[in-house]
Amino acid sequence: MNSSIILSIITFVYGLAAFFYIAHWVFRKDVLAKLATWTAFIGVIGNTVGIILRWVESYQLGIGHAPLSNLYESLIFFSWTIVVIYLIIERRHKSRIIGAFTTPLAFLAMAYASMSPNISNQIQPLLPALKSNWLIAHVIACFIGYASFAIAFGISWMYLFKQRDTGGESRLLAHFPKHNILDELNHQLVMFGFLFLTTGIITGAVWANSAWGRYWGWDPKETWSLITWFIYATLLHARLMRGWHGKRIAYLSIIGFAAVLFTYFGVNYLPGLHSYGS
Amino acid sequence: GHEQDMKEKTNILIAEPLQKSNIRFEEFKNIFNFLAPFMDYPNRLWKFFTSIKLSVVLLLLLATTSIIGTLIPQNKSPEQYLSAFGEPLYRILDVFNILDMYHSWWFNLLIILLASNIIVCSINRLSATWKIVFVKIPPFNISRFKKLSNKEEFFDQRTPENLQEIYEPFISKRFGYTRVDQTDKGLRIFAEKWRWTRLGVYTVHLSVLLLLVGALVGSIFGFDGYVNIPEGETVSSIRLRNTGQLQNLDFTVRCDDFNVSFYDSGSPKEFRSKLSVFEAGKPVLQKDIIVNDPLRYKGINFFQSSYGPLPPREVTLNFQSVETGKIYRQNTIIGQEIKLPEGMGKFVVKDYRNPVDFRGQNVGEAFLGTLTPKDGDPVFVLLPAQFPSFDRMRKGSVVISVSGYNQRYYTGLQVTNDPGVWVVYAGFIMIIVGCFITFFMSHQRLCIDVIKKGGKSKVMIAGTANKNKLGMDKKIKTLAQKLVEL
């Protein structure tokens, strides 16, 4: 059994976990809640095994390198990080409804990695420029950042739904965490993500400096990561302004995650050098 | 929580410095009354730059304008733009510097405004924060703690004195500073930690400035260029990328060897150049460079960036005599004439070309030479490397073919000098550390008020933090729980 097969199976496990979380949110059955958490937990373990196995396989092929070198591998790591961070939040806040808004993202990322015809799941040898520990640090930091922004994105939607239902009539929204908790979680996740995005951009710059002798070159991927950074910096500062709470912060968090997605996928369609997928 | 926080800060932090500067301007106004309308501008300008609204607007402007340069390819030649956009649009884009927007005056202006915003804001607040951070005796205001919503109260069977003995070591283990004040009715324990983290924001903002200063130093005093060095040759200058001019080095660099290796799949595995540095003719440093591992000498860095083939300098040829059928193998240097055995005449390899076209056919790489038979006119000879029997077509008395030759390469090096890079790297480290401090550490203060009630005690515990109030509320809850159980 090789890593690609395990990871394809995990895609379905995450799909199932997402289904249970949503079902629990809608039908509010305790069995579903337990099932959801256990499925997500099993998914994370399988995901971890898949990543480690892939690492081992690359050494068996004689081209050993950390499994963080192409779009497929980064998406796998992205899903892993989303679910791990989510499970920590679930444990701390004892709310499983957040899972209905975040685990689907992990499932979608895995499904895209496993099923898109444009993404190869082959273990490829590293090109000379990619042989750098800075690159590994860069990918890990960026995707931890992206994963927490993804969860903040899910929580922002929850905030906006809850906010519309001023009378508290909707049965579906009744068990959402309170406004201020959602707002605070959003903020915490953005801070956490911002720290890692900052670290990711910096390790990327150090890598570029060791490979090409320049730490910044305004290529589209670099520029888009900076745009993302500016958007989240705006969010962090806007919170200090009077009246900028909740709703507007949620919008900024959603826009920020759109910028993350564009940095990740969209940039490959722009003219430039940094393409990761091709 | 944050709104309140902001109000609190505005009261404590801003009010003081602003009042001071107002007084100074008042005095000026009295003396130069007629200048009053103008004298107010510095004050207003200063206020404009202390606004966090300005930061938000600037950050959003930077985010949105930066998009333009990713949609329109930057720094291409005018011809490319003309064919893509046509004349009128090209003129418009050019006038607004959109074709090199990240170096345009308006983008730089946004960055300067951002920097001014950070500087003015920091100056405006630093002295007040400084006073808070570097107090000798941390002040505590009991009435503030009593009003806190996270306040917890309980009764204990022991006396305040007993409780002090238990609580004090417990609290001082968890907080950096602990103090016990005796009151009429009992005692109060004040504790706090991480007061200094209030300076974290200044670290972040200072590091943003360091990044900008480092980039500026690099662009003024550094250079960025390239050089191609053929294997075995030495260079003493490089070509600058932006101006195309030569930049002399005060040492020389020789490429001793270049190698490229490939994976089975055919994609490149490693580019490796063996470089030697010479000062006044003496070797001082030797290093193999690969991508991601450059040579650094006297602040100048040589990065492996490309390579290419070079015409060989020597070639080994086979000469087959048609008369005797014997094959003679001989090494020749290009341009040097050699004498052939059996009196077959003289031969010189004149040139190497790749690719070579022969009657409309591409024959790949080939050597071009001149054969001078013993008594006869010189004839032109074409020797394609891949077709050893090609020369038979000439039907001469000797058939010449290429036996082998060493492929020579040049190594393409990116050469940079950036005296600002250490400032930038210092900024990198500071911004990560600073973000961690500002986001995840807060100045936490705690008060435990113990009041004597008969032989028992009434205990109140409450705490504040300048950030993450929900986290502090939780912490107070667990602390209260632990105190009850102690």
Ligand code: HEM
């Ligand atoms: C990139 C350019 C930045 C600009 C132009 C900027 C500007 C500002 C300004 C003007 C303020 C208001 C300060 C005041 O009212 O005294 C502020 C506050 C703040 N900034 Fe930034 N900032 C930048 C980057 C950052 C970054 C990257 C962080 C991340 C850690 C950050 C964190 C903060 C925090 C936490 C505050 C609140 C300070 C307080 O409440 O005392 N800033 N910033």
